[in-house]
Amino acid sequence: MPVRVQTADFDVSHEITVLRAGDARVGAVASFVGTVRDVNDAAAVSTLTLEHYPGMTEKALEAIVGEARARFDIYDALVVHRVGELAPTDQIVLVVVTGAHREPAFDACRFLMDYLKTRAPFWKKERTPDGTRWVEARASDDEAAARWQAAGAGDTAP
Amino acid sequence: MRDAPPDSLTRLNVVYLARLREAFGVATEALPMPEGGSTVAQVLAALRARGGTWATELAAGRAVRVAVNHAMATADTPVRAGDELALFPPVTGG
Numbered sequence A: 001m002p003v004r005v006q007t008a009d010f011d012v013s014h015e016i017t018v019l020r021a022g023d024a025r026v027g028a029v030a031s032f033v034g035t036v037r038d039v040n041d042a043a044a045v046s047t048l049t050l051e052h053y054p055g056m057t058e059k060a061l062e063a064i065v066g067e068a069r070a071r072f073d074i075y076d077a078l079v080v081h082r083v084g085e086l087a088p089t090d091q092i093v094l095v096v097v098t099g100a101h102r103e104p105a106f107d108a109c110r111f112l113m114d115y116l117k118t119r120a121p122f123w124k125k126e127r128t129p130d131g132t133r134w135v136e137a138r139a140s141d142d143e144a145a146a147r148w149q150a151a152g153a154g155d156t157a158p
Numbered sequence B: 001m002r003d004a005p006p007d008s009l010t011r012l013n014v015v016y017l018a019r020l021r022e023a024f025g026v027a028t029e030a031l032p033m034p035e036g037g038s039t040v041a042q043v044l045a046a047l048r049a050r051g052g053t054w055a056t057e058l059a060a061g062r063a064v065r066v067a068v069n070h071a072m073a074t075a076d077t078p079v080r081a082g083d084e085l086a087l088f089p090p091v092t093g094g
Helices: A012-020 A056-071 A102-119 A139-151 B018-024 B040-048 B052-057
Strands: A003-006 A028-035 A047-052 A076-082 A084-086 A091-099 A122-128 A131-134 B011-016 B028-032 B065-068 B071-073 B084-088
Touching: A003 A056, A012 A028, A012 A076, A012 A091, A028 A102, A047 A076, A056 A076, A056 A102, A076 A102, A091 A102, A102 A139, A122 B018, B011 B018, B018 B052, B018 B084, B040 B052, B040 B065
Parallel strands: A003 A076, B011 B084
Antiparallel strands: A028 A091, A047 A084, A047 A122, A076 A091, A122 A131, B011 B028, B065 B071, B065 B084
């Protein structure tokens, strides 16, 4: 269950190729890429700086991937999250899931993103025309993660 | 005669992240710990007692998350010398 936190950009095609290399059981690969928007909360964003808590962040991501593997019928999962200063259109996060069939792959991909957004120690700071500001946590992200708790193990998307 | 134990064995390492690090103007500090250990709630109370930004940022009702040794913690989680306690705002990654 590879998990990486890095400043460097990632190549989605390369990451997918490596994750499913030689695994002929795989019939479905689901992926999600998060990118930097140029607008947030009605303000223009020129840079987005991501901070993490070295040591804990990797551990938290590994725990989330472990939970996805326990809940869904999938073969493998990858999470790559960037830190440092990013600009609009830059890639921030990649989640890739392999499985035999699309449904658990899609579900696990969404579960990983929902949990990552509420449980992995990362913080965003954005630069707007009015200066820099820390991004506030969103209640909608908590609600998205909470739906999986209500859904229970092995269920499909909430 | 024995040397005094190193600081890492008598103190709690406290880490401040993101907005809290900027508000306090400090990234890490080593707090002296009572021999029998303490709890997250007691550490927070001691920091609040510094007043000013410490009192406002850590006031009851503010969304402050706590981790002890890289695991999420609650008010009654025990801490002892040599542990690492981190304080941070709700996470905003992804």
